[in-house]
Amino acid sequence: MAILRVRDLSTTFDIGSQVVTAVDKISFDVEKGKTLGIVGESGSGKSVTSLSIMRLLPVPMGQSTGQIFFEDTDILSLPVEDMLKIRGYKISMIFQEPMTALNPVHTIGQQLMETCHLHFPKMTKEQTFKKSVKMLEKVGIPAPEKRINEFPHQLSGGMRQRVVIAIALSCEPDILIADEPTTALDVTIQAQILDLMKELQKKNGMSIVFITHDLGVVAEMCDDVAVMYAGRVVEQAKVEELFAKPRHPYTHALLESIPRFEFERKSKLQTIEGMVPALADLPEGCRFGPRSTFEHKEESYKVRPPMKEISEGHFVEWCECCQKGLEKKLSEVSL
Numbered sequence: 001m002a003i004l005r006v007r008d009l010s011t012t013f014d015i016g017s018q019v020v021t022a023v024d025k026i027s028f029d030v031e032k033g034k035t036l037g038i039v040g041e042s043g044s045g046k047s048v049t050s051l052s053i054m055r056l057l058p059v060p061m062g063q064s065t066g067q068i069f070f071e072d073t074d075i076l077s078l079p080v081e082d083m084l085k086i087r088g089y090k091i092s093m094i095f096q097e098p099m100t101a102l103n104p105v106h107t108i109g110q111q112l113m114e115t116c117h118l119h120f121p122k123m124t125k126e127q128t129f130k131k132s133v134k135m136l137e138k139v140g141i142p143a144p145e146k147r148i149n150e151f152p153h154q155l156s157g158g159m160r161q162r163v164v165i166a167i168a169l170s171c172e173p174d175i176l177i178a179d180e181p182t183t184a185l186d187v188t189i190q191a192q193i194l195d196l197m198k199e200l201q202k203k204n205g206m207s208i209v210f211i212t213h214d215l216g217v218v219a220e221m222c223d224d225v226a227v228m229y230a231g232r233v234v235e236q237a238k239v240e241e242l243f244a245k246p247r248h249p250y251t252h253a254l255l256e257s258i259p260r261f262e263f264e265r266k267s268k269l270q271t272i273e274g275m276v277p278a279l280a281d282l283p284e285g286c287r288f289g290p291r292s293t294f295e296h297k298e299e300s301y302k303v304r305p306p307m308k309e310i311s312e313g314h315f316v317e318w319c320e321c322c323q324k325g326l327e328k329k330l331s332e333v334s335l
């Protein structure tokens with residue numbers, strides 16, 4: 001069952017000289033108790049998507065249209081005061097940049113305990129303190145009973161991110177949106193935090209939207225994956241299916257760029273040439289065409305390729321030129 005259904009979500013920014021579209025009519029579901037990974041390179045619209053769900057876009061420049069159903073409520077059309085009852089309670093977010101999420105003039109303990117108190121008002125002060133210390137311990141903060149009295153600036157970047165994660169998780173939200181939550185952390189701490197998220201998911205049936213560049217983490221954490229390219233979802237499937245049978249050339253290129261141990265050391269790591277096109281000059285039609293080496297007809301840049309369900313739950317933005325090129329490339333490889 002889907003707990004969050006995003007339908008035709010578009011987000012634009014008025015940058016003065018023009019209005020740019022950062023997210024262009026995307027749709028996806030987040031299943032209850034499951035993890036949806038959102039992958040795609042820098043600038044593809046992952047953070048804008050999560051800020052749109054949280055309704056935290058800068059006003060008045062950022063505007064979203066479409067629908068975002070949390071259970072049966074379209075949160076995009078909710079009055080601000082009703083959104084306050086959802087944000088931080090039902091849906092909570094770990095931001096890419098931890099410092100923006102912490103208040104510099106309060107100790108981390110005050111911030112953590114305040115969150116705990118808001119969510120669990122029946123707890124005594126002592127219980128709240130204990131829960132906060134335990135949370136800090138769980139995210140790998142050493143000497144938490146001491147550290148709890150420190151201010152954000154006294155902590156390293158990695159520590160701050162762990163505090164932010166502790167705050168977001170202590171709300172025990174129905175949906176956690178984690179935007180590159182562990183990129184700044186070293187691998188052991190990263191593993192610990194991923195385990196903690198999984199533990200809470202198991203305990204509370206929490207759903208997670210996990211945004212990352214790291215396909216290894218996707219394989220480990222996610223049930224479903226949405227691949228974004230230039231503001232659109234170009235492919236979506238169950239994680240095993242996407243890794244085994246990618247059908248969009250961009251997904252293909254992404255998977256090819258993962259280093260593999262079984263390859264000879266000499267073999268070169270594939271990289272995807274070129275860059276995501278600038279928002280100001282995105283075609284309405286196929287956006288990956290200019291980046292791919294595949295021949296594209298003029299027409300394919302004019303009309304948006306439809307989403308095609310190629311097998312149950314596996315959706316691909318279907319550009320005939322991309323598909324023809326990919327097929328040709330694959331047949332050459334297998335020769």
Ligand SMILES: Nc1ncnc2c1ncn2[C@@H]1O[C@H](COP(=O)(O)OP(=O)(O)OP(=O)(O)O)[C@@H](O)[C@H]1O
Pocket residue numbers: 013015022040041042043044045046047048049058061062096279
């Ligand atoms: N406040 C804003 N005003 C104007 N454009 C913006 C704003 N915020 C984001 N954008 C643009 O929207 C596009 C998508 O940005 P977004 O931050 O969602 O990318 P991302 O996929 O999260 O990238 P990264 O992996 O680097 O975090 C980018 O081109 C970005 O420049």
Ligand SMILES: [Mg+2]
Pocket residue numbers: 046047048096179
């Ligand atoms: Mg981002």
